[in-house]
Amino acid sequence: MLNDDGGFLTLVNGDSRIRFHAIWLRDNAWDAATRSADNGQRLIAVRDIPQKTTISAARLIRETLSVTFAPEDKTVDYDVAWLLQNAYDRKENISTGWTKSGVETWDSGLMTRIPVADFETVSTDPFELKNWLGQIARFGFGKLLNGPVEDLALMQVVDLFGYVRETNYGRHFEVRTEVNPTNLAYTGLGLQAHTDNPYRDPVPTIQVLYCLESSAAGGENMVVDGFRAAECLRAENEDWFNVLARYCAHFEYSGSDGVILQSRRPMIELAPDGELIGLRFNNRSTAALKDVPFDDLETYYAAYRRLGEIIDDPAMEVSFRLEPGESFLVDNRRVLHARKGYSGAGKRWFQGCYADMDSLHSKLAVLETEQLVATQ
Structure with missing residues (x-):
C-alpha cells in the first residue's frame, strides 16, 4: 500500500502494518547495479540516488515485493522475509540499558x-x-x-x-x-x-x-x-x-x-x-x-x-x-x-x-x- 506522494509504502503482515521509506528501499536494493554479487557491498553511494526518489508502483507476489522507483523508473525485487527481518518501523526501546535479542543475562x-x-x-x-x-x-x-x-x-x-x-x-x-x-x-x-x-x-x-x-x-x-x-x-x-x-x-x-x-x-x-x-x-x-x-x-x-x-x-x-x-x-x-x-x-x-x-x-x-x- 503506497501513501499519496509515494514517499513510503506499508507492508501488511498479519495484524502488523510496517512502513518502509522509498529512500531506504532504494538504498537497500540488491540488484546487480547496486550491490556486488561477490561480497554484497554497495556499488553506489547515497549521493547517486536521486534526492526526490519516490515509489511509483509496488506489487506483492507471494514472498516477493516488487517496487518501481521514480524518477529512475527502476524496478527492484525484495524478499519479504528479509524486509521483515530488517524492519525499522517498530516501537522504540524506551528503557535505557536494554540488551539486544540473543543476549541472556545471568547470575x-x-x-x-x-x-x-x-x-x-x-x-x-x-x-x-x-x-x-x-x-x-x-x-x-x-x-x-x-x-x-x-x-x-x-x-x-x-x-x-x-x-x-x-x-x-x-x-x-x-x-x-x-x-x-x-x-x-x-x-x-x-x-x-x-x-x-x-x-x-x-x-x-x-x-x-x-x-x-x-x-x-x-x-x-x-x-x-x-x-x-x-x-x-x-x-x-x-x-x-x-x-x-x-x-x-x-x-x-x-x-x-x-x-x-x-x-x-x-x-x-x-x-x-x-x-x-x-x-x-x-x-x-x-x-x-x-x-x-x-x-x-x-x-x-x-x-x-x-x-x-x-x-x-x-x-x-x-x-x-x-x-x-x-x-x-x-x-x-x-x-x-x-x-x-x-x-x-x-x-x-x-x-x-x-x-x-x-x-x-x-x-x-x-x-x-x-x-x-x-x-x-
Missing part, C-alpha cells in the same frame, strides 16, 4: 548450565563449534575441556574463531607467582572481579585463559555478568545507573618500562539509543576521576560503591576450577572475571591472550549460514 543460577564444550569436538565438528560460539555470544563466556597440555595451546583456541590481538604484553602472557611482579595478576592474591585492560581504547573484547599446571590449593576462577550487575543497579536506583553511564571514568596503566596506557570511558557504556554495550570495571586501574562535576561526585561514588557490592555478591558469581588442558574465554566488554587466592604450595601456570568478538561473531555467522544452506 549464580548459571552454575548448573555453564557453557562448556570439548576441545577436540569443536575442533572437528562445525555444528558443535557453532553451538559453543553461540553460547559465548549469548552468555558472554564459555569453557573448553580436554585440550592439549602444551606450551601455547591457547593459540589453538583462538584459531577456532579468529586472531590474537597483540599488546605490550606480547601475543600472550604468563600467569604465575612472581617476585616483585609488575601486575597483581602474577601474585597468589585473590582478585576482585574485573574487566581486563580498561586503560586501552579500544579495549580487547575477548580474553582467553588456558591452564597448564594447577597443583596449588585454591585459585578457582570466577565470572560475573556485568550486564546483569548493571541491570540490578538500574532496578535499585536509576539515578546511580545513569550517573555511571553519563560521566567518563579515567583508567591508566604504567607498570612497564616505556608503557603509559590511558583511556577515558564510562564504567557503564551505552549506545546512543540506550543499548547496554559495555562495562569497564577495574579498581586496580581506575585513575583519578576528573570528569564528574562537583555536585554529582558523591552520587557517583555511591553508585560506584554499590555496583562493586553487586559484583562482589556471591549470588552473582559462577565459579569453577580449571585443570591442565582446560580453558575459558570471556567477552571482556561484558563479563568480569576473578580469581580466588591460592597458596604458595604446588604450582600454578596459566597462559592468556586477547582476541576480539568481531571475529567470533563472523565465524558464528558463517557457520550458521553454511548449516542453514545445508538443510535447505
Whole structure:
C-alpha cells in the first residue's frame, strides 16, 4: 500500500502494518547495479540516488515485493522475509540499558548450565563449534575441556574463531607467582572481579585463559555478568545507573618500562539509543576521576560503591576450577572475571591472550549460514 506522494509504502503482515521509506528501499536494493554479487557491498553511494526518489508502483507476489522507483523508473525485487527481518518501523526501546535479542543475562543460577564444550569436538565438528560460539555470544563466556597440555595451546583456541590481538604484553602472557611482579595478576592474591585492560581504547573484547599446571590449593576462577550487575543497579536506583553511564571514568596503566596506557570511558557504556554495550570495571586501574562535576561526585561514588557490592555478591558469581588442558574465554566488554587466592604450595601456570568478538561473531555467522544452506 503506497501513501499519496509515494514517499513510503506499508507492508501488511498479519495484524502488523510496517512502513518502509522509498529512500531506504532504494538504498537497500540488491540488484546487480547496486550491490556486488561477490561480497554484497554497495556499488553506489547515497549521493547517486536521486534526492526526490519516490515509489511509483509496488506489487506483492507471494514472498516477493516488487517496487518501481521514480524518477529512475527502476524496478527492484525484495524478499519479504528479509524486509521483515530488517524492519525499522517498530516501537522504540524506551528503557535505557536494554540488551539486544540473543543476549541472556545471568547470575549464580548459571552454575548448573555453564557453557562448556570439548576441545577436540569443536575442533572437528562445525555444528558443535557453532553451538559453543553461540553460547559465548549469548552468555558472554564459555569453557573448553580436554585440550592439549602444551606450551601455547591457547593459540589453538583462538584459531577456532579468529586472531590474537597483540599488546605490550606480547601475543600472550604468563600467569604465575612472581617476585616483585609488575601486575597483581602474577601474585597468589585473590582478585576482585574485573574487566581486563580498561586503560586501552579500544579495549580487547575477548580474553582467553588456558591452564597448564594447577597443583596449588585454591585459585578457582570466577565470572560475573556485568550486564546483569548493571541491570540490578538500574532496578535499585536509576539515578546511580545513569550517573555511571553519563560521566567518563579515567583508567591508566604504567607498570612497564616505556608503557603509559590511558583511556577515558564510562564504567557503564551505552549506545546512543540506550543499548547496554559495555562495562569497564577495574579498581586496580581506575585513575583519578576528573570528569564528574562537583555536585554529582558523591552520587557517583555511591553508585560506584554499590555496583562493586553487586559484583562482589556471591549470588552473582559462577565459579569453577580449571585443570591442565582446560580453558575459558570471556567477552571482556561484558563479563568480569576473578580469581580466588591460592597458596604458595604446588604450582600454578596459566597462559592468556586477547582476541576480539568481531571475529567470533563472523565465524558464528558463517557457520550458521553454511548449516542453514545445508538443510535447505
